[in-house]
Amino acid sequence: MTRRDVEFGCAIVVIGLLAGLAGAATTLVLHAIEHLTYHYTFGTLLAGVESSGRIRRAAGPAIGGALAGCGWWLLRRRTAVPSLSATIAAHRPIPRSALSLDAGLQVLLVGTGASLGREGAPRQLAAAAGDLGTSRLTLTAHDREILLACAAGAGLGAVYSVPLGGALFAARILLGTWHPRALGTALITSSLAVAVAAPVTHLQHPLVWPDVRLSYLLGFLALVLAPLAAALGLAFNRLMAAATPKAPWASPMLIPAVAAAGLLTGICSIWLPELPGNGRSILEVSMDAGMTLGAAAAILLLKPVLTALFLRSGAVGGLLTPALATGAAAGSVVALGLNAWVGTELHVAAVSLSCAAGVLAITQRSPLFAALFVWELAHPPPWLLAVFAIGAYSAYGLAVLRQRRTATGGS
Incomplete structure (x- = not known):
């Protein structure tokens, strides 16, 4: 086993752990913002919206939008926030601070009710943290591309408790490959991330399937x-x-x-x-x-x-x-x-x-x-x-x- 293989194996573990922490952090912050916006204690976002008054329903997303818009204006005045997938594919340096701040603003906006997905934030935060955590390791440009893509996929897997989905997202959508090295890395990092985020997500499936009879038709x-x-x-x-x-x-x-x-x-x-x-x-x-x-x-x-x-x-x-x-x-x-x-x-x-x-x-x-x-x-x-x-x-x-x-x- 070469030194490259040892360091790559260490990087896999680091990426999985940090992606899990990123997924747990974004989940906790998102839920806190949802509870604050719609003033509820238990249950899902839908329950919180249904129990809130008309003024809060209308004002919550508007205030969140104003705050997020102000944050993006200040951020973009100072630096560019590139696409994560394009940055990874082009082997460019990861702008950790910019991506992390952008991820926080996404969580703020979605938590206050914006009609956008929340999966972008954990992907960006996981990639930024993974890039920092593996910065002292000797990695080739190709290995770095694999690890950062897997970090993004693992962040997605962590927030939804979908280890296979997170792995496929990294391997097939971000990397576009079935290569065993990439697929194996994606499966390990995504599984680790889901396990690390489990104290927050409780490994609960986002949807509850009704127990009814089904037809093969x-x-x-x-x-x-x-x-x-x-x-x-x-x-x-x-x-x-x-x-x-x-x-x-x-x-x-x-x-x-x-x-x-x-x-x-x-x-x-x-x-x-x-x-x-x-x-x-x-x-x-x-x-x-x-x-x-x-x-x-x-x-x-x-x-x-x-x-x-x-x-x-x-x-x-x-x-x-x-x-x-x-x-x-x-x-x-x-x-x-x-x-x-x-x-x-x-x-x-x-x-x-x-x-x-x-x-x-x-x-x-x-x-x-x-x-x-x-x-x-x-x-x-x-x-x-x-x-x-x-x-x-x-x-x-x-x-x-x-x-x-x-x-x-x-x-």
Whole structure:
């Protein structure tokens, strides 16, 4: 065994431990901000929003948006905050302070109710901490790329208690490889991170799967829903791409712009309390069929629009869970509509997650990650992983075919 192998092995352990601490820290801070914003003690964000008054629902996200906008304005005046994935791929130095401060502002914004994902913050914080923790080790540029990507994936795995999902995110989405060295590192670091964050997350699955009877015909239904998921995923990507500024805003207008996006989200939450936050509330009500058909249709429209509005205002955040929530809302619309109009007895949770997996497969460009991540979130019966895979691969295949036809026609 060479010195390089020894130091790489040490770095794997350091990365896993630090990513777990990063995931635990962001989770604790996020929950503290949610409790302060909506003034509740126990339960989920949805319970807190539902128990709060109209003024607090509207004012909370607006105040959080103003504070986060002010923070981003001050930060961007002094330094650039590059994309983490682009920085890792280009083998550039990690701007630890900038990424850490940016991650803190993301947590602040999402905790006060912004319609953005919270997964970006632990990924950035884990990568920054991992880069610092391994700075004294002798690592090649390729090994450093693997470790930093795995740190980001492990941070994602830690906050959602999804070790396999975190590993696949690092290996397939950030690194784009099946190489045993990268995949093995990703699995070890993600598993370590989930274990380290366990005292905070308690290894609880973000979603609670309802204990009901299921039919194997869900696989056929997932195939039927694939065109809808493909269309929705492509539309989601286009909307987010159009909303994202070409260069990050660095003017005082950030403050009123992000605050206005927060205010609109807060006003909408007076009637639809599932809207604030990263999308977990929408997934929760999809699990227990807690939405009416009208509410599901409204959420299907408003969730991506509000997410795009935050991006347009200059805010930064994840898109993974908003895409999931949009797909789940679409699946709920289909299931609730068929149950009401045709008299079927479709399982709303299974249909919602199947459609969510299809949308996520397109937005993340990885159907395997999408199927496994959705399954790990709720841990339904194991055979439903195949159903989610059918939905994810079918939707992704349709999207690829459409893009190829568009490219051929354009040329």
